[in-house]
Amino acid sequence: MAVEEQNRTVTGVGLEAKLGVYISVPFCRSKCSFCNFASGVSSAAAVEAYVTRLCREIATAPGRAAELRVQLPRLVDTVYLGGGTPSLLSPGQLRRIFSALREIFEVAGDAEITLEAAPGQIGDALLDEALNQGVNRISLGVQSFVDRESAAVGRSHTGSGCVEEVQRLRRAGIRDLGADLIAGLPYQTEASWQCSLRVATGIGLTHLSVYMLEVDEDSRLGREALVGGSRFHAHALPSDEVTATLYESACEWLPTQGFAQYEISNFAVPEHLSRHNCKYWLRAPYIGFGLDAHSMLLREEQATEATDGGFRRALRFANPEELAPYQDGACSSPFRMAASSGASVTEIGRSEAFEEAIFLGLRMNQGVSPARIGEDFSADMLASAECAAGELMREGLMVDQDGRWRLTLRGRLLFNEVFTRLLIGVAA
Numbered sequence: 446m447a448v449e450e451q452n453r454t455v456t457g458v459g460l461e462a463k464l465g466v467y468i469s470v471p472f473c474r475s476k477c478s479f480c481n482f483a484s485g486v487s488s489a490a491a492v493e494a495y496v497t498r499l500c501r502e503i504a505t506a507p508g509r510a511a512e513l514r515v516q517l518p519r520l521v522d523t524v525y526l527g528g529g530t531p532s533l534l535s536p537g538q539l540r541r542i543f544s545a546l547r548e549i550f551e552v553a554g555d556a557e558i559t560l561e562a563a564p565g566q567i568g569d570a571l572l573d574e575a576l577n578q579g580v581n582r583i584s585l586g587v588q589s590f591v592d593r594e595s596a597a598v599g600r601s602h603t604g605s606g607c608v609e610e611v612q613r614l615r616r617a618g619i620r621d622l623g624a625d626l627i628a629g630l631p632y633q634t635e636a637s638w639q640c641s642l643r644v645a646t647g648i649g650l651t652h653l654s655v656y657m658l659e660v661d662e663d664s665r666l667g668r669e670a671l672v673g674g675s676r677f678h679a680h681a682l683p684s685d686e687v688t689a690t691l692y693e694s695a696c697e698w699l700p701t702q703g704f705a706q707y708e709i710s711n712f713a714v715p716e717h718l719s720r721h722n723c724k725y726w727l728r729a730p731y732i733g734f735g736l737d738a739h740s741m742l743l744r745e746e747q748a749t750e751a752t753d754g755g756f757r758r759a760l761r762f763a764n765p766e767e768l769a770p771y772q773d774g775a776c777s778s779p780f781r782m783a784a785s786s787g788a789s790v791t792e793i794g795r796s797e798a799f800e801e802a803i804f805l806g807l808r809m810n811q812g813v814s815p816a817r818i819g820e821d822f823s824a825d826m827l828a829s830a831e832c833a834a835g836e837l838m839r840e841g842l843m844v845d846q847d848g849r850w851r852l853t854l855r856g857r858l859l860f861n862e863v864f865t866r867l868l869i870g871v872a873a
């Protein structure tokens with residue numbers, strides 16, 4: 446299936462009735478130097494207490510939804526256990542989480558159920574339990590198949606160990622296997638990046654996520670690089686220009702190997718897109734449980750074509766980023782939790798929904814349909830965005846193809862600038 450053909454199959458139609466569930470398991474065996482996620486190393490007792498808290502949060506979800514006046518579909522068609530390293534859970538803990546979920550929700554027989562895992566950190570017993578619970582997709586945090594690069598950022602696995610892990614998981618019956626790769630790691634060169642890409646595309650993986658390393662205050666490596674230090678191998682980071690080149694080369698080369706790009710950071714062989722992650726970009730409802738987990742649920746009362754266009758009114762809310770307030774929080778009320786612990790609740794009305802439709806839609810290679818946006822929002826909003834879009838097309842950052850606005854490769858690299866200019870056009 447060609448790239449465009451594959452992408453055309455991804456629509457938000459009918460997704461309102463089904464829920465995506467994200468479960469955050471924020472524990473790792475050690476902390477990677479580049480990591481800016483809310484994750485860390487904790488004791489076995491802390492993990493056990495967290496699972497108890499998580500199950501209680503799942504049990505109270507219908508009450509929370511009623512209080513917020515949002516729809517909570519009972520039918521779940523995607524579950525994603527992310528982190529952190531969910532593969533470090535014990536089989537009993539994994540079982541408890543799925544039991545809590547099935548008490549409240551109906552997990553569809555054909556649901557996509559993903560477990561994030563670190564290579565070499567999925568015990569046989571946990572893998573058996575995952576299969577028992579219906580896990581059919583595993584996403585491995587590889588980052589690089591080159592040993593020197595993995596070791597530099599604190600990863601304990603080797604490239605050959607990752608290949609063996611993929612073979613083991615396939616033998617165990619997991620057919621949907623993905624890996625994350627990072628462009629811009631210390632010591633990375635165009636040759637070593639090509640080596641990682643070649644291994645990744647030659648071992649039967651079905652999905653690849655390619656991220657550019659973020660150098661910012663939120664990670665130890667980023668902080669060191671910003672002050673010009675050399676701890677954490679910060680002196681060996683490639684330049685921003687080289688990192689951008691590595692990303693571009695992945696965007697150009699992976700499709701030639703059968704991995705179609707369908708989103709800024711995501712590539713898949715046909716029929717193996719991440720259905721769960723597509724919900725985020727298509728503004729379909731999902732609920733997150735656990736530390737720093739985010740949710741978007743549709744309002745009970747929706748805008749209608751006759752009154753206010755057809756956009757989806759929604760509420761976004763997030764759990765605390767710190768373990769202590771999450772662990773202590775009164776999760777029966779997101780509003781109380783928001784007031785006391787840094788969690789957030791955001792109403793998504795017409796202008797926010799418009800921004801999201803552009804921002805999230807353009808992340809996908811299939812782009813956005815201005816005609817559809819014009820129907821869902823006001824003609825004025827569309828006209829202003831059209832003006833900015835015309836300029837961006839003349840500059841080669843966007844194209845209008847088959848009636849859809851899409852980013853070019855350069856536009857994907859400068860995504861934030863593109864998005865800002867589209868919205869400034871609307872606000873002006």
Ligand code: SF4
Pocket residue numbers: 472473475476477480481482484528529530563586
């Ligand atoms: S395993 Fe993943 S979540 Fe854990 S520290 Fe490393 S990058 Fe962060």
